[in-house]
Amino acid sequence: MAPAARAAYILRPAQSAQVYLYMEPVDMRKSIDGLAALVELEMELSPALEAIFVFCNRGRDKIKLLYWERNGFVVWYKRLEKQRFQWLRDADFVYQLRTGRDLNQLLDGLNIWSQKPHRSIQFDSVT
Template structure:
């Protein structure tokens, strides 16, 4: 699985985002709503209202990369113990969040083992 380095700065948008947004819409959100530079060496994280989907946006030298994850069960545990509309995380905290860990309680989701789709 592709994961960001633990030394990367991560900005998490606390407000839910429409997951139909693609690169341009997410980059505009970073610039206008989060008041950050989408071209800096940082990872920008967005989640939907149900918190079962997440998109990550990253500028890589000559273009944007979008990474998308959908959970089959459970929900991402958005950090509620941190202040602000935009939360700064470490790369390690992001990896824990993607693994389903509640960053406040440090409790992960149960691992799922599927054998087929549908």
């Protein structure tokens, strides 16, 4: 079976949801409580906003999204096997994306500031 040209995401936040990038590297061992604390204490926002909060590790090969959905938090996690997420280095520690489309492009590997995607890779086994 041929791979899909574009990834399908389970993530279906409200159309009106804001998207905030936390620009400092984050320890990916943080779970919901740790990420929610970063949102509240560092970003000075409520983690229960109708918003998606995006975190990336120092190596830029892992990304986590945190958002509130009706009655609980959702954490979405992606680890790249090769390549890196495009991430601004000299930005304020909070950056607000203009649209959800920008978030999908970021997750697809595009540099939302220059528009170049990750290459697709395939493998038969993880062991």
